[in-house]
Amino acid sequence: xxxxxxxxxxxxxxxxxxxxxxxxxxxxxxxxxxxxxxxxxxxxxxxxxxxxxxxxxxxxxxxxxxxxxxxxxxxxxxx
Amino acid sequence: xxxxxxxxxxxxxxxxxxxxxxxxxxxxxxxxxxxxxxxxxxxxxxxxxxxxxxxxxxxxxxxxxxxxxxxxxxxxxxxxxxxxxxxxxxxxxxxxxxxxxxxxxxxxxxxxxxxxxxxxxxxxxxxxxxxxxxxxxxxxxxxxxxxxxxxxxxxxxxxxxxxxxxxxxxxxxxxxxxxxxxxxxxxxxxxxxxxxxxxxxxxxxxxxxxxxxxxxxxxxxxxxxxxxxxxxxxxxxxx
Numbered sequence: 001x002x003x004x005x006x007x008x009x010x011x012x013x014x015x016x017x018x019x020x021x022x023x024x025x026x027x028x029x030x031x032x033x034x035x036x037x038x039x040x041x042x043x044x045x046x047x048x049x050x051x052x053x054x055x056x057x058x059x060x061x062x063x064x065x066x067x068x069x070x071x072x073x074x075x076x077x078x079x
Numbered sequence: 080x081x082x083x084x085x086x087x088x089x090x091x092x093x094x095x096x097x098x099x100x101x102x103x104x105x106x107x108x109x110x111x112x113x114x115x116x117x118x119x120x121x122x123x124x125x126x127x128x129x130x131x132x133x134x135x136x137x138x139x140x141x142x143x144x145x146x147x148x149x150x151x152x153x154x155x156x157x158x159x160x161x162x163x164x165x166x167x168x169x170x171x172x173x174x175x176x177x178x179x180x181x182x183x184x185x186x187x188x189x190x191x192x193x194x195x196x197x198x199x200x201x202x203x204x205x206x207x208x209x210x211x212x213x214x215x216x217x218x219x220x221x222x223x224x225x226x227x228x229x230x231x232x233x234x235x236x237x238x239x240x241x242x243x244x245x246x247x248x249x250x251x252x253x254x255x256x257x258x259x260x261x262x263x264x265x266x267x268x269x270x271x272x273x274x275x276x277x278x279x280x281x282x283x284x285x286x287x288x289x290x291x292x293x294x295x296x297x298x299x300x301x302x303x304x305x306x307x308x309x310x311x312x313x314x315x316x317x318x
Contacts, residue, residue, distance in 0.1 A: 012229070
């Protein structure tokens with residue numbers, strides 16, 4: 001089973017990389033794109049037949065390692 | 080007096096800390112590989128700068144799970160002096176031994192330069208011989224030193240006088256221009272609630288001899304030597 005974990009900076013945290021990308025898009029002429037937030041994406045191969053169990057496990061490792069709760073939040077998708 | 084300097088894969092200021100302790104100050108120093116589980120008689124523990132585990136995932140995020148970190152946490156909980164420099168500070172934050180986290184520098188540049196650092200509090204084992212308000216000129220070398228914590232944590236740090244170092248101009252003024260990375264409240268270093276765990280982004284160990292351009296960093300090491308001499312060593316099962 002595959003778990004996908006998306007980690008992003010919390011809305012209150014300034015993202016200088018996202019800002020730089022947004023500035024680049026502006027200079028490329030994409031005036032219709034406002035804020036850009038950069039994040040991280042993980043694919044975990046989880047040895048489980050239960051989606052709920054895989055989700056719990058992915059959330060556990062996201063809490064412990066993949067995301068830093070001081071600055072980041074995450075969401076999990078199971079496939 | 081013995082300094083134990085933890086070496087993670089990717090540490091690169093471990094030898095600078097060793098040199099300062101052993102050759103400049105003339106005390107015992109020993110490298111402790113991160114897979115060890117004991118500190119082997121440490122009086123002072125240093126988590127050095129570098130790029131542990133290549134800074135993969137987040138700075139310090141993987142190093143915090145190294146076996147030695149159990150012994151470091153135990154030593155810290157017992158009141159032993161722990162100094163985290165640069166990547167060492169990042170590891171202490173990831174490990175929860177200090178609050179907050181480091182973001183990418185606000186201008187996205189790696190800063191490698193001497194900066195002004197004002198000593199805000201002298202009731203820590205690493206600043207006890209300094210004068211309050213003393214300005215050090217010591218180097219920084221980091222891409223992710225932009226200290227962040229939520230507003231409540233920052234207010235708590237201010238109220239409990241746990242901000243130990245701030246970036247300042249040469250006259251000791253805390254200004255926006257003197258802030259190299261965007262750290263909240265110009266924070267360059269903080270201490271734990273027990274005040275014995277200190278982390279800072281600047282590198283005092285690289286500024287311990289005039290030939291290196293500055294000997295201002297010496298006061299941190301002289302302070303901890305004086306504190307341990309006065310109050311004795313902390314011993315835990317793994318220290």
